[in-house]
Amino acid sequence: MNPGLPGAHGAGSASYGLTIETHGLTKKFGHQVAVDGVNLAVPPGSVFGFLGPNGSGKTTTIRMLLGLASASAGTVDLLGMEMPRRFHEVLPHVGALVEGPAFYPFLSGAANLHRLDAATRHAVPATRRARVDRALDQVGLAHAANKRVHAYSLGMKQRLGIANALLSHRDLLVLDEPTNGLDPQGTREVRHLVRSLANNGTTVFVSSHLLAEVDQMCTHAAVMSAGKLVAQGSLADLRRTGSARVRLLTPDGRQAREVLASLGLNSEAGDAEPGGETLLAALTAASGASSARIDGSPQAQSGEILAEDIVARLVAAGVRVRGFAVERESLEDRFVALTGEGFDVAQ
Numbered sequence: 001m002n003p004g005l006p007g008a009h010g011a012g013s014a015s016y017g018l019t020i021e022t023h024g025l026t027k028k029f030g031h032q033v034a035v036d037g038v039n040l041a042v043p044p045g046s047v048f049g050f051l052g053p054n055g056s057g058k059t060t061t062i063r064m065l066l067g068l069a070s071a072s073a074g075t076v077d078l079l080g081m082e083m084p085r086r087f088h089e090v091l092p093h094v095g096a097l098v099e100g101p102a103f104y105p106f107l108s109g110a111a112n113l114h115r116l117d118a119a120t121r122h123a124v125p126a127t128r129r130a131r132v133d134r135a136l137d138q139v140g141l142a143h144a145a146n147k148r149v150h151a152y153s154l155g156m157k158q159r160l161g162i163a164n165a166l167l168s169h170r171d172l173l174v175l176d177e178p179t180n181g182l183d184p185q186g187t188r189e190v191r192h193l194v195r196s197l198a199n200n201g202t203t204v205f206v207s208s209h210l211l212a213e214v215d216q217m218c219t220h221a222a223v224m225s226a227g228k229l230v231a232q233g234s235l236a237d238l239r240r241t242g243s244a245r246v247r248l249l250t251p252d253g254r255q256a257r258e259v260l261a262s263l264g265l266n267s268e269a270g271d272a273e274p275g276g277e278t279l280l281a282a283l284t285a286a287s288g289a290s291s292a293r294i295d296g297s298p299q300a301q302s303g304e305i306l307a308e309d310i311v312a313r314l315v316a317a318g319v320r321v322r323g324f325a326v327e328r329e330s331l332e333d334r335f336v337a338l339t340g341e342g343f344d345v346a347q
């Protein structure tokens with residue numbers, strides 16, 4: 001198969017376990033450690049959000065992944081091949097949008113892609129027209145192919161940049177903040193595009209400082225804070241590791257506290273409400289309290305006491321329950337707790 005053809009599969013698609021794998025990846029600028037011992041594990045087929053506040057080291061990490069900057073320490077493997085040693089083998093299978101390509105404003109979108117492809121060492125000239133047309137179609141710019149780029153909106157220019165990264169079939173796409181500076185419409189277009197790219201089997205690694213964006217686009221995420229990787233995994237796993245608590249409203253506060261204590265749950269008083277006392281209790285039993293589990297009833301996998309078991313115990317003890325709710329930490333609460341910083345959650 002010819003790797004220059006659209007649809008052709010590259011670097012031994014099934015011959016590696018992780019699409020991106022780093023160990024101890026570190027970058028120092030003088031005394032400043034911008035990236036500090038990062039171990040990334042990006043599974044094939046994922047849309048992997050690389051999340052972190054401004055200045056947390058995302059772009060520096062991406063530059064090292066792509067061989068655009070040298071690492072001070074650590075290793076990088078892309079598609080199972082060591083970087084930058086196997087740079088020339090890896091590169092044809094990886095598309096990237098980092099700091100955006102420069103387009104000629106007086107040329108059409110299609111003409112710009114023809115020029116950029118012609119400057120690419122591995123690109124096959126005979127298939128260029130078909131590949132340009134296909135890439136423009138993939139990013140929804142077929143109708144504007146012959147329009148000059150100066151008449152493109154920012155969102156269209158950004159999609160043209162992604163089209164450039166898609167001129168050949170890619171096993172991996174790396175996009176650095178692809179929605180930065182876009183208006184809400186352009187942002188929606190690019191997010192939609194990122195999600196659809198993964199449907200073709202391409203692994204997409206996309207950085208963002210917007211939690212909501214990662215939440216909407218991605219299957220997996222890693223969180224950077226001050227140069228360090230503080231969490232990574234599937235979004236489902238990251239959500240699950242967040243803590244949960246019950247909020248109970250009852251006129252029988254004393255007995256309720258005893259029941260919760262018998263399950264190993266420490267409770268604290270919430271706001272007083274008309275008609276009773278509010279109690280708040282983490283769903284995870286305090287250590288050493290496992291003997292308090294209800295016989296024969298399963299605990300949730302995370303070690304949490306099941307809400308239905310708590311209700312059953314309360315009812316059995318004659319505690320009158322006016323209100324009962326399980327409150328789970330949101331992804332946002334979790335990430336703020338991890339990084340100690342606020343995230344932009346807008347958009």
Ligand SMILES: Nc1ncnc2c1ncn2[C@@H]1O[C@H](COP(=O)(O)OP(=O)(O)OP(=O)(O)O)[C@@H](O)[C@H]1O
Binds near residue numbers: 034055
């Ligand atoms: N060439 C450089 N020389 C010196 N310091 C640098 C250089 N490049 C980045 N840094 C510093 O490294 C740290 C991480 O920067 P980086 O651009 O990787 O963060 P980021 O998470 O991508 O942030 P942003 O979203 O603002 O680009 C910052 O403190 C930055 O000032």
